[in-house]
Amino acid sequence: MSTTYTFEIPLRWGDMDAYGHVNNVTIVQILEEARVALLGCPPSSGQAGNHQPVLPLFADLPEGTKALVAENHIKYRSPLAYRGMPVTAKVHVSKVSPASFTLAYELYDPLEGTHCVSATTTLAFYSTATGSLMRLSAEQRQKLMA
Numbered sequence: 001m002s003t004t005y006t007f008e009i010p011l012r013w014g015d016m017d018a019y020g021h022v023n024n025v026t027i028v029q030i031l032e033e034a035r036v037a038l039l040g041c042p043p044s045s046g047q048a049g050n051h052q053p054v055l056p057l058f059a060d061l062p063e064g065t066k067a068l069v070a071e072n073h074i075k076y077r078s079p080l081a082y083r084g085m086p087v088t089a090k091v092h093v094s095k096v097s098p099a100s101f102t103l104a105y106e107l108y109d110p111l112e113g114t115h116c117v118s119a120t121t122t123l124a125f126y127s128t129a130t131g132s133l134m135r136l137s138a139e140q141r142q143k144l145m146a
């Protein structure tokens with residue numbers, strides 16, 4: 001298994017649903033924020049920003065490469081109450097294949113430490129130049145599993 005990285009993802013008042021829980025749509029956004037904190041902005045976004053990713057995989061990709069979400073799986077273990085505090089997100093690379101990789105996430109209540117969500121996202125790279133999926137190089141696969 002690869003290294004687990006921990007991020008604190010801020011919440012907004014509007015992220016709460018009528019029951020005082022973090023909305024399920026916001027959960028997917030939290031996963032996205034954790035993914036960007038880990039990997040940086042996808043190369044096709046044009047928004048490199050000032051953020052230095054922990055695992056700068058995107059920095060080595062050719063111009064016109066798109067990072068596509070192929071799958072999301074979410075298991076809600078416990079309601080995540082809105083507390084006005086950042087959510088703790090633990091992320092690691094759980095699987096690497098020739099043309100995709102999967103990130104696994106665990107989200108925790110910031111006050112009680114309750115494990116609220118388990119999720120995975122599978123990403124694949126698409127080349128706009130060739131119009132097809134790109135295979136990961138041996139170096140990229142190694143970087144992901146470190």
